[in-house]
Amino acid sequence: MQDSFTYSSLQVNNRVYIKNPESSTLGRKIVESSINLMDKIGYEAFTFKKLGFEIHSNEASIYRYFESKNKLLLYLTSWYWSWMEYKINFGLANIPAPEERLEKAIKLLTEDIELDGSFEHISKYKLNRIVIAEASKSYMTKKVDQNNKEGFFSCYNQLVGRLSNIILEINPTYKYPHMLITTLIEGAHHQRFFAQHLPLLTDEVNGEDAITEFSKETAFKAIGAIRPSK
Amino acid sequence: MQDSFTYSSLQVNNRVYIKNPESSTLGRKIVESSINLMDKIGYEAFTFKKLGFEIHSNEASIYRYFESKNKLLLYLTSWYWSWMEYKINFGLANIPAPEERLEKAIKLLTEDIELDGSFEHISKYKLNRIVIAEASKSYMTKKVDQNNKEGFFSCYNQLVGRLSNIILEINPTYKYPHMLITTLIEGAHHQRFFAQHLPLLTDEVNGEDAITEFSKETAFKAIGAIRPSK
DNA sequence: CATTTATGATAGTAATGCTATTATATTTGT
């Protein structure tokens, strides 16, 4: 991914934060460190107090940026999905055939995100791990309806909408484009987690990225389309 | 489901509880009420103190049955999966053709569980809702590996293993039987949740159970088998 | 009916998830 992509958080709903973390050094440090810390100790053990300690600041200061750790998680996942959409837009820019577009999109959505050596503001590698392991905690909540009403899931909704349209371009009569996309995205994430922690729930296939391969294969068969030859 | 099915918890790993809740009135009340309360207020807000109040007992007594609310959730989900396995075994008993077995199994796994009028000890309707909304919190945890080593997910592992075998009976060369099963089970659960709370992520199709239909269709296409005619 | 065993009542503790207050920097507008 190019550095030309400005990490503005314009695409993230501005009601998930109290003060835009991109607007100050402290804010950026909060986001950056929250990714490291949450990836390391997990959402449950993660607290603003610990984060405050990590960044040599304190709890109260973090609360001026985010109302709660759930909102912070919402911020991180929204950011991830809008980054992913950017990445997909960029990756599909020169591909006209919808079959190829779909295949590429599925690859980008389901592939393993590698540890990048570069010292970026936001570690995509860790953020991907957080999305895999913790994102569901942002919406599997008694506040979903309220949060949804406020538009906190719009990044994800929008991405799913666009991908559904590609499917409909390929097969306009396919009845379940949204289901297929969300099932494959969440499914791929689950499979990554299972591969690491609950291996009996997944399939080991060496010499390929089985998860991405499974996702592509399942998608094309489901919509009754022929996969572009490699 | 017959009442002849004894609700013994033999199939649930005995290390998820301290004292078997099926062994006493209080224990059964704990399980029964925990389902009602957790369904009502959600896993996060659920506490042993509140549960104690509900059953006119107290916190300390509940802690004699379950070490933590995470273990209680593990108990409930394990119970659910072993009940589901029983239900599937029962439902497939007289079906010889693997295609029909698979179709029936997918139906049982993904269908909406209706509110049953009968006053059963354990409400399958609510338990299903808990599994949909909260089950992932039982394993999306920094303790997964340890919990898995102790066999806390064996009910689910076993069920997935059996269903994979049906797939392999139909198509012995299919490479991703476990992935397909888990993707469809978790996927169907997600879709039920989305249909209620995040409708843009799913597809509305009237006049049928779209989620079960999608699951069946996707499964048969994925393994390249022909669906049994209805 | 003596003794385990199960439950209830109460208390206590460290940590969590905040809010509030005040002091001190830092930025800014004039």
Next chain:
DNA sequence: ACAAATATAATAGCATTACTATCATAAATG
């Protein structure tokens, strides 16, 4: 250059959570 506004740091406090411990009483059992 300086006053005013704004951002951050430091500290305290509070209700709740997630437990553990203790002791009394009730129920079951041998």
